[in-house]
Amino acid sequence: MEVVSARSALLSNYEVLSLLRELEANQLAQTKIALRVKKEEDERMAAAALSKGKGKEKEVAPPSTVLQHPIEEVSENLRTVEFEAIQYLSADYQPTSRQSDAAIAKLVKKLAQYDLTKAEKLQIVNLAPTQAVELYVIVEEIEDRMGDHMDDVLQLVRESLTAIPTSTQGDDVKEQKTNATSTNGHLNDDEGWDDAEADMDDVEYDDTGEGAGVEGDLEADDD
Amino acid sequence: MFVLSLIKDTVAIQPAYFAVPPEQAIISELNKKYANRVLHDVGLCICVFDIAQAGEGKVRYGDGCLWYKVVFREVVFRPFTSEVILAKVKSSDEEGIRLSVGFFDDIYIPIMYLPTPSAFDPNERAHFWFSAFEAPESNPDYVPTQHELLDTPTEQRMYIDNGEILRVRVEADEFFDDEPGPPKAGEGGIMQPKAERKRAPYNIICSIAEQGLGPLPWWNPQEEDEDAMEEG
Known part of the structure; x- marks a missing residue:
């Protein structure tokens, strides 16, 4: 192993969160497919065993099913870090639930007119300061450098955030998120899902009555 | 980060x-x-x-x-030095505060990076900041002792409790590579597991000794108590 460059680019919290969510969705979908194939195979095998009336085929067959779907198991480490990171990044004290790709891109573009460093811009995106005192912490020597533009920056940040998630009015981002989550719910709705079953059932439940109250419920799930 | x-x-x-x-x-x-x-x-x-x-x-x-x-x-x-991040208080002891971001919890605030004047309350097992403190005119740099601070009225102390979300600034990070050396043959060829304390491979040192840092409610005007906005 060789580290070519320890810091080749910076990532915002929002980017990491979307990446991890995507990864999680893929893993769920994959496990689902693997389970279904396995189930079909089992049924076929059971039928074969019945018709033959002997147990011999059974002994040979199970290893082959394992070999065909080896990708299904996701390493424990990845699952842990993925789960914990998603929890941290989507916690209600983080602004990520009120951000969207487009809004962040717009914010960064608008911030370009001020004399901010890359790191400062990244932190403005990550922390979404809406009060002067938060901005003071992020930008060094802010009074000399920004002067009167401080309020403009705060205003830009406020514009980039959608309404506070607790409001029942469905804004775009939340709507998308709801849909994304409920697709997951669909993907693994039917059969035997041991560990994630309880959560998924909830999601599926919400899905039937998609509308005002749903988002609040989903939020609670995420936390 | x-x-x-x-x-x-x-x-x-x-x-x-x-x-x-x-x-x-x-x-x-x-x-x-x-x-x-x-x-x-x-x-x-x-x-x-x-x-x-x-x-x-x-x-x-x-x-x-x-x-x-x-x-x-x-x-x-890998949060960079001087980056501001949000983290949850995991535990507190005499040496400082330990923070967690869920997937990583070797984040520490040593007492030197707590806002002054502050002290550790052994009954509550938590640090507090006594923001109402005013130095005497004659000696503006006077820092009260731990005893003086522990005699202050409890309702004026601003506690940093477990589970609270802090806004912290990363001051430094350190890596330790404590790989076990080549195996040594113990007596009778049996390896003796060493009973030394394990260092975490990656530590982050943070500070809240600055305006705007610390528990989020301290600086949030909606939930503030008046003391919070006063200079510490």
């Missing part, structure tokens, strides 16, 4: 995984190796971002694996 690191490595794909598309198999193998591990002077690896380059899989003499030379980008948790 997250960065992309470019890493070069060679991975072996077991024959059992030949049916899987190579890109998927490589990523899965890399995640198995790196996810949730600390790379020295790089940070805590989260997951593979993408593969930048991959060679042909080669079979080597001796095993049936396909060996791929890959250059890939990994998502790494």
